[in-house]
Amino acid sequence: xxxxxxxxxxxxxxxxxxxxxxxxxxxxxxxxxxxxxxxxxxxxxxxxxxxxxxxxxxxxxxxxxxxxxxxxxxxxxxxxxxxxxxxxxxxxxxxxxxxxxxxxxxxxxxxxxxxxxxxxxxxxxxxxxxxxxxxxxxxxxxxxxxxxxxxxxxxxxxxxxxxxxxxxxxxxxxxxxxxxxxxxxxxxxxxxxxxxxxxxxxxxxxxxxxxxxxxxxxxxxxxxxxxxxxxxxxxxxxxxxxxxxxxxxxxxxxxxxxxxxxxxxxxxxxxxxxxxxxxxxxxxxxxxxxxxxxxxxxxxxxxxxxxxxxxxxxxxxxxxxxxxxxxxxxxxxxxxxxxxxxxxxxxxxxxxxxxxxxxxxxxxxxxxxxxxxxxxxxxxxxxxxxxxxxxxxxxxxxxxxxxxxxxxxxxxxxxxxxxxxxxxxxxxxxxxxxxxxxxxxxxxxxxxxxxxxxxxxxxxxxxxxxxxxxxxxxxxx
Numbered sequence: 001x002x003x004x005x006x007x008x009x010x011x012x013x014x015x016x017x018x019x020x021x022x023x024x025x026x027x028x029x030x031x032x033x034x035x036x037x038x039x040x041x042x043x044x045x046x047x048x049x050x051x052x053x054x055x056x057x058x059x060x061x062x063x064x065x066x067x068x069x070x071x072x073x074x075x076x077x078x079x080x081x082x083x084x085x086x087x088x089x090x091x092x093x094x095x096x097x098x099x100x101x102x103x104x105x106x107x108x109x110x111x112x113x114x115x116x117x118x119x120x121x122x123x124x125x126x127x128x129x130x131x132x133x134x135x136x137x138x139x140x141x142x143x144x145x146x147x148x149x150x151x152x153x154x155x156x157x158x159x160x161x162x163x164x165x166x167x168x169x170x171x172x173x174x175x176x177x178x179x180x181x182x183x184x185x186x187x188x189x190x191x192x193x194x195x196x197x198x199x200x201x202x203x204x205x206x207x208x209x210x211x212x213x214x215x216x217x218x219x220x221x222x223x224x225x226x227x228x229x230x231x232x233x234x235x236x237x238x239x240x241x242x243x244x245x246x247x248x249x250x251x252x253x254x255x256x257x258x259x260x261x262x263x264x265x266x267x268x269x270x271x272x273x274x275x276x277x278x279x280x281x282x283x284x285x286x287x288x289x290x291x292x293x294x295x296x297x298x299x300x301x302x303x304x305x306x307x308x309x310x311x312x313x314x315x316x317x318x319x320x321x322x323x324x325x326x327x328x329x330x331x332x333x334x335x336x337x338x339x340x341x342x343x344x345x346x347x348x349x350x351x352x353x354x355x356x357x358x359x360x361x362x363x364x365x366x367x368x369x370x371x372x373x374x375x376x377x378x379x380x381x382x383x384x385x386x387x388x389x390x391x392x393x394x395x396x397x398x399x400x401x402x403x404x405x406x407x408x409x410x411x412x413x414x415x416x417x418x419x420x421x422x423x424x425x426x427x428x429x430x431x432x433x434x435x436x437x438x439x440x441x442x443x444x445x446x447x448x449x450x451x452x453x454x455x456x457x458x459x460x461x462x463x464x465x466x467x468x469x470x471x472x473x474x475x476x477x
Contacts, residue, residue: 055238059177060194062240065130065160066105067192067233069181070114070137070151073098074123102180102192102233103127103151104242105161106272110135110153113272114232115247116142117437119149122452127153129160132190141275144436145283145460145473146346147216147247147263148271149232162234165241167220167264170199175238176222178246178260180230192233197224197260204261205339206248217343219261220244226260235262244268267347283458283473284348284373287314288321290338292468304328304359305335319371321358328366329357348373376458376475391415392443395431407431407464411443425472426463433469434462 075094101118105111112127119125125137135153142149153159176199179192200223206216222235226246235244244262274281289309304326310317321327327335330344331354348354352373359366392411393399400408410431421427432440435449436459453459458475 056175056177056196059236059238059240060179063104063162063177063179063234063236063242064192064194066162067179067181068103068105068112068127068129069190069192070101070103070112070118070232071098071126071128072101072119072121072123073126074121097123099123100181100229101231102229102246104179104232104234105159106164106269108157108159108161110137110156110159111140111272111276112137112151112153113245113268114149114151115245116144116147116149118232119151120144120436120438125151127151128190130191141279141281143271143275143281143458145458146267146271146281147437148245148268148275150272150275162236163239163241164265164269165237165239165243167202167243167266170202170220170237170243172199172201174199176224176243177236177238177240178222178224178226178230178233178262179236180226180233180246182227182229193230195225197222200259203343205343206261215339215342216248216261216263217339217346218264218267219247220264222260222262224260230260270347270349281458282350283376283475284345284350284352285314285376286316286345286348286371286373287311287318288316290327290341292338292470305338305341315371315374319356319369321356321369321371322360324361326359326361327356328359330354350375376473390420390426390446392432392446394442394444403429404467405431405464406467407433409433409439409441410464411440411446424461424474426461427465429465431464432461433464436460 074097076097077094099118101114103112103114103118106113119139119142125139126134127137128134135156137151137153140150140152176197178195178197182193199220201221202218204216204219204221206219220235220243224235230246231248233246234242235246237243243265245265245268246260246262248261271281287310288307291306291308307316307321307323307325307327310321310323327341329335330341333340333344335341335344344354350373354371354373355368356371357366357368391414393414395405395407395410395412397408399405399412403412405412410433413426413428413430413432416426416428426432432446434440435446438449440446440449458473460471460473462469462471464470
């Protein structure tokens with residue numbers, strides 16, 4: 001039984017709004033009001049802009065015209081996986097595959113920034129503007145280590161561009177807007193999807209996983225919904241300025257669960273400028289290896305990063321750094337674990353000087369050395385051919401158990417020539433897990449992925465060694 005006070009509360013809770021010619025709910029009844037004149041509506045109704053036009057609306061309006069949908073069309077060979085497919089799939093059969101992503105225009109002559117993994121594997125590239133205009137595009141260059149690629153629309157001019165901001169001064173909790181092209185094949189128009197959230201954290205490091213083979217370092221974390229197809233789209237602040245490139249999500253369902261990550265725009269632009277100027281990225285080399293983390297507890301340590309190897313004659317050796325030294329700080333950045341050191345290396349330019357604080361074993365004193373980064377040693381095309389001739393076997397449950405491997409897939413190195421091992425820093429017993437950001441499921445995958453490398457392209461081979469994830473950076477010359 002409802003008491004009178006309930007009726008009164010309900011009536012008070014329901015406000016009467018005068019709307020011309022419309023039924024308005026009042027308490028438990030409906031009152032049909034007469035149509036008001038246009039003058040009355042104008043005089044008594046607040047402006048829509050005052051109540052609905054927020055900073056996020058303006059930010060989306062500023063960025064949307066320069067956001068493009070990317071479609072990559074390629075032919076992929078069909079590999080029979082079952083005896084049934086062996087019977088009915090013709091030898092050499094292939095199929096057309098379309099993959100989708102997002103990018104954004106940074107120059108009016110058609111230069112587009114996106115993720116490398118959006119265009120990995122080649123194929124024909126088409127970009128579609130928010131107004132539906134479609135252009136063929138070419139790949140100017142890509143850096144899989146930073147996961148940045150540069151596309152170009154030929155013959156274009158006066159195209160809309162984004163406003164570029166800064167990620168360095170982002171505040172945790174401030175509003176951001178993510179724009180992208182999620183599930184492009186299911187949507188019927190070309191305008192970008194807009195989602196809003198806050199900056200959840202900055203400086204996030206993401207380790208390789210089953211879903212992706214590469215590291216993501218110093219990322220911007222946001223709870224703005226990012227879904228498949230959003231990769232390569234802009235993350236904007238409340239002013240509509242691009243502060244990051246949407247790149248990855250952590251998910252158990254395939255969709256957004258509020259854990260999205262973006263590459264800082266400063267890093268993306270540095271990579272893009274290198275590609276536009278040189279056609280590729282010159283990767284800086286420090287000439288030292290550091291100890292990787294063995295557990296989650298190791299990632300939280302604050303006592304520096306131990307040096308495990310020094311390349312003879314390399315930049316670290318010239319700076320006086322030795323094996324078993326502990327790196328405490330690089331420039332203004334404290335080094336808590338190996339991921340912090342990886343972040344420093346990723347943003348180093350060739351020839352750049354970084355001041356590194358070092359503590360030697362058994363010594364309480366700290367010294368500062370000037371480390372001048374060099375060019376990454378190159379791997380010749382001949383050695384790449386040797387690399388393809390490695391003796392590899394596909395990891396099976398039996399091999400995983402016998403060798404005590406953490407990974408249940410990949411290519412185990414069972415034999416490697418000494419000169420190839422010296423050139424690549426790979427060893428017998430290593431398990432190749434990926435090339436750049438593409439997973440290796442079998443021994444055959446290694447040769448297939450290496451065959452796609454272009455001359456001068458820098459690539460990263462991910463391995464499992466002694467239960468830890470490691471990598472080797474190489475350049476195909």
